[in-house]
Amino acid sequence: MKILDLLASALRSINRNRSRSLLTMLGIIIGVASVIGMLALGSGASDSIKGELGKLGTNLIMIRPGADQQRGVSSDVTNAEVLKETDIKAILNLCPTVNFISPVVQTKSQAVFGSNNCRPYVTGAYRDYFFMNNYAIKLGQLYDDRTGKSLQKVCVIGKTVAEDLFVNEKEAVGNIIRIDKIPFRIIGVLEEKGETMGMDGDNIIIAPFRTVQKRLLGLSYVHVIHAATKDENDVDKAVSEIDDVMRGFLKKVSGGEPQYQIATQKEMLDVMGTVLDMLTLLLAAIAGISLIVGGIGIMNIMLVSVTERTREIGLRLAVGAPSNVILWQFLIESIVISLIGGIIGILLGYALAEIGGNVMDMDAEVTMSSVLMAFGFSFMVGIIFGFFPARKAAKLNPIQALRHE
Amino acid sequence: MAKCVIDINHITKVFNPGENEVRALNDVSLKIFEGEFVSLMGASGSGKSTLLNILGCLDQPTSGTYFLDGEEVNGISKAAISRIRNRKFGFVFQAYNLLPKTTALENVELPLLYNSDISSSLRRKKAKEALVSVGLAKRIYHKTNELSGGQQQRVAIARALVNEPKVIFADEPTGNLDSKTSYQIMELFQNLNEKGILIVMVSHEPDIVEMSKRKIILHDGKVIEDDEIINPKNAHELFVAANKK
Numbered sequence: 306m307k308i309l310d311l312l313a314s315a316l317r318s319i320n321r322n323r324s325r326s327l328l329t330m331l332g333i334i335i336g337v338a339s340v341i342g343m344l345a346l347g348s349g350a351s352d353s354i355k356g357e358l359g360k361l362g363t364n365l366i367m368i369r370p371g372a373d374q375q376r377g378v379s380s381d382v383t384n385a386e387v388l389k390e391t392d393i394k395a396i397l398n399l400c401p402t403v404n405f406i407s408p409v410v411q412t413k414s415q416a417v418f419g420s421n422n423c424r425p426y427v428t429g430a431y432r433d434y435f436f437m438n439n440y441a442i443k444l445g446q447l448y449d450d451r452t453g454k455s456l457q458k459v460c461v462i463g464k465t466v467a468e469d470l471f472v473n474e475k476e477a478v479g480n481i482i483r484i485d486k487i488p489f490r491i492i493g494v495l496e497e498k499g500e501t502m503g504m505d506g507d508n509i510i511i512a513p514f515r516t517v518q519k520r521l522l523g524l525s526y527v528h529v530i531h532a533a534t535k536d537e538n539d540v541d542k543a544v545s546e547i548d549d550v551m552r553g554f555l556k557k558v559s560g561g562e563p564q565y566q567i568a569t570q571k572e573m574l575d576v577m578g579t580v581l582d583m584l585t586l587l588l589a590a591i592a593g594i595s596l597i598v599g600g601i602g603i604m605n606i607m608l609v610s611v612t613e614r615t616r617e618i619g620l621r622l623a624v625g626a627p628s629n630v631i632l633w634q635f636l637i638e639s640i641v642i643s644l645i646g647g648i649i650g651i652l653l654g655y656a657l658a659e660i661g662g663n664v665m666d667m668d669a670e671v672t673m674s675s676v677l678m679a680f681g682f683s684f685m686v687g688i689i690f691g692f693f694p695a696r697k698a699a700k701l702n703p704i705q706a707l708r709h710e
Numbered sequence: 711m712a713k714c715v716i717d718i719n720h721i722t723k724v725f726n727p728g729e730n731e732v733r734a735l736n737d738v739s740l741k742i743f744e745g746e747f748v749s750l751m752g753a754s755g756s757g758k759s760t761l762l763n764i765l766g767c768l769d770q771p772t773s774g775t776y777f778l779d780g781e782e783v784n785g786i787s788k789a790a791i792s793r794i795r796n797r798k799f800g801f802v803f804q805a806y807n808l809l810p811k812t813t814a815l816e817n818v819e820l821p822l823l824y825n826s827d828i829s830s831s832l833r834r835k836k837a838k839e840a841l842v843s844v845g846l847a848k849r850i851y852h853k854t855n856e857l858s859g860g861q862q863q864r865v866a867i868a869r870a871l872v873n874e875p876k877v878i879f880a881d882e883p884t885g886n887l888d889s890k891t892s893y894q895i896m897e898l899f900q901n902l903n904e905k906g907i908l909i910v911m912v913s914h915e916p917d918i919v920e921m922s923k924r925k926i927i928l929h930d931g932k933v934i935e936d937d938e939i940i941n942p943k944n945a946h947e948l949f950v951a952a953n954k955k
C-alpha cells in the first residue's frame with residue numbers, strides 16, 4: 306500500500322467520523338492555541354514592560370546608602386546618613402565617564418491649592434535629574450539649579466498633580482501651591498510619563514535639591530545619588546569609577562564593608578527581562594500540559610476506534626494486508642488528526658495573540674519558532690499516542706477480529 | 711490428472727490447550743485438486759469453519775502439514791502468508807463483512823490496495839469489472855448499507871474475485887439469504903468454477919451442497935464422508951424454476 310493511499314484512507318476515515326475526529330482534535334487545538342497565544346502574549350508583555358522601563362533612562366546609575374544586600378544582613382554598617390551632597394563634587398571630578406549627577410531626596414507630602422489638595426511624591430534634585438530620568442517639560446520651564454546652591458521655592462509638577470489641583474493644567478504655571486504649608490511657585494508642568502507597573506509616574510513634584518532637603522525635610526544628608534553617563538556602553542565603567550571614589554577618596558567603608566550600594570537601571574532591566582522570560586516560559590509550559598492531555602485524548606479515541614473497527618481490521622488482514630501496513634494506517638490516522646488539530650490550533654493561536662494584544666494594548670507577535678515548535682509537538686503527540694493503539698490493531702488475529710461483535 | 715492444489719496431512723487443531731481443551735480438528739487429511747468445487751458439511755461445531763480457516767491460511771494448525779501448490783505453508787513467514795492470501799485467495803463470509811459507510815467500489819478495491827504492483831487506475835478498473843461480473847454494474851457507487859443482503863454478498867464475491875484468485879474460500883455464503891437469492895449466488899460460484907477457480911465452501915444446507923462437485927462431511931473434527939457429487943444441480947435452472955412458481 307502506497308503512502309498516498311494510506312493518507313487518503315486516513316482522511317476518509319477521519320471524514321467518516323467527522324464530529325468524533327473534531328472532538329479528538331479539541332485537546333490538541335486548545336493546547337497548541339494556548340502555547341502559541343501564551344508565548345506571543347508573554348513576549349509581547351515582556352517587550353512592552355522592557356520598553357517602559359527603558360523610558361526611565363538606561364544610562365542611570367543609583368547610589369544608595371546601606372550594605373550590599375547580597376553580602377547578607379549587616380545592619381551595624383548600614384547608615385542612612387552616609388551620603389552627603391559634598392560627595393557629588395568628588396564623583397563628578399574624579400569619574401570621567403560620569404556626565405550627569407544629582408543628589409536626590411524624596412518624600413510624600415500634601416500639596417494644596419485653594420480648596421484642592423493631593424498627595425504626590427516630592428523630589429528634591431538638581432537640574433540634571435530631569436535629563437537622567439527622561440523628564441521633559443511641557444509648559445513653562447525648568448528651574449536653573451545646576452550646582453545645588455538654589456534655595457528657591459519653585460517647583461515643576463507632573464500631569465496628575467496639575468489635574469488634581471487645577472481645572473486646566475495650563476492655569477498651573479505661575480500659581481503658588483503649598484507643600485506641607487510651605488509656598489512653592491509652579492514654574493513648569495512635565496510631559497506625561499504614564500503608568501509604569503502600576504505606579505503613576507505623573508503624581509510628582511520636583512523642586513531644587515536644597516529647598517526640599519533643608520526647608521521641607523530638614524535633613525543634612527542625601528537619600529540617593531543619581532548619576533548618568535553620556536553613552537550607554539560606559540555604564541559599567543562608570544560604576545567601577547564611582548565605586549573606587551566612594552571607597553578610596555570618600556572612604557565610605559566601615560569594617561572593610563562598603564556602606565553604599567550601586568545599582569544601574571540596566572541591571573534592573575536585565576533582571577526584569579529574565580523574570581519576564583521565565584514567566585512566559587512557565588505559562589507556555591502550563592499550556593503545553595494541555596497538549597499532553599490532548600495526546601492522551603487521541604490515544605483514547607484511537608483505542609476506541611481500533612476496538613470499533615476490529616472487524617474491519619480483521620477483514621483487511623484476511624485479504625492480505627501485512628500487519629505493518631495496518632500499523633501505519635492507524636499511526637498515520639492519528640498523526641493526521643493531530644496535525645490538523647495543530648494547524649487549527651496555530652490559526653486559533655494567531656487569533657488569540659491578535660485579540661489579546663488588542664485588549665492589552667501591546668504587540669503580541671507570533672514567532673515562526675513557536676509555530677514550528679507547536680507543529681512539531683503535535684506531530685510527536687500523534688506518533689507517540691497513536692503508536693500503542695496502532696500496534697494493538699496490527700497484532701490482531703484475523704479470525705478473532707472477524708468474529709468480533 | 712489435475713494438479714493437486716491443497717494437500718493436508720494429519721491436521722489437528724486444539725483450542726485452549728490444557729483445561730477446557732477443544733479438539734476442533736482431529737487428524738484430518740485431504741487432497742483438493744484444480745477445478746474442484748468442494749463443500750464442507752457437518753453439524754454445528756464439527757470443525758467446518760476451523761478447517762476452512764486453516765486451508766485459507768487464516769489460522770495455523772496445531773499439528774500436521776499443509777502443502778499449497780506443493781509448497782509447505784507451515785514454515786513460511788507471516789508476511790509471505792499475507793501475500794499468499796492477497797494474491798492467490800479470495801474470501802467470502804456468511805456476514806458479508808463489508809466496510810460500513812463506503813461504496814461498493816471501495817470495498818471491492820480493498821484487496822488490491824495491498825498489492826503494490828497494481829496502480830490506482832488499474833485497481834479501479836479491475837474493481838469495476840468485478841462488480842459488473844457479479845451483476846452490480848448499476849450499484850458501483852452505492853454505499854454498502856444501501857444494498858440488499860444478496861447484493862451485499864455479491865459485492866463480497868466481487869471483492870473475492872478482484873485479485874483473480876486461484877482459490878475462493880466461502881464460509882456459509884448463503885447462510886443469511888433466502889433460497890432464490892442463494893441460487894443466484896451459487897450460480898455465480900458455478901460460473902467462476904467453470905472458469906477454473908477452485909472453490910471451497912462451507913454449508914449445512916443440502917440443496918446448496920448439491921450444486922457443488924464434492925461433498926466432505928465432518929463430525930467431531932474428523933472426516934466421516936468424502937463423496938463426489940455425480941450430477942451437480944444447475945443453479946441457474948433452479949433459480950428460473952423458483953421464479954416460475
Ligand SMILES: Nc1ncnc2c1ncn2[C@@H]1O[C@H](COP(=O)(O)OP(=O)(O)OP(=O)(O)O)[C@@H](O)[C@H]1O
Nearest residue numbers: 725726732734752753754755756757758759760761
Ligand atoms: N477461537 C476459538 N477458541 C476456542 N474454541 C473454538 C474457537 N473457534 C472454534 N472453537 C471450537 O471449535 C469447535 C469447532 O468450531 P467451528 O467454528 O469450526 O465449528 P463449525 O463447524 O464451523 O460450526 P458452525 O456450523 O456452528 O459454524 C467448536 O466446538 C468451537 O467451540
Ligand SMILES: [Mg+2]
Nearest residue numbers: 758759760881
Ligand atoms: Mg462455522
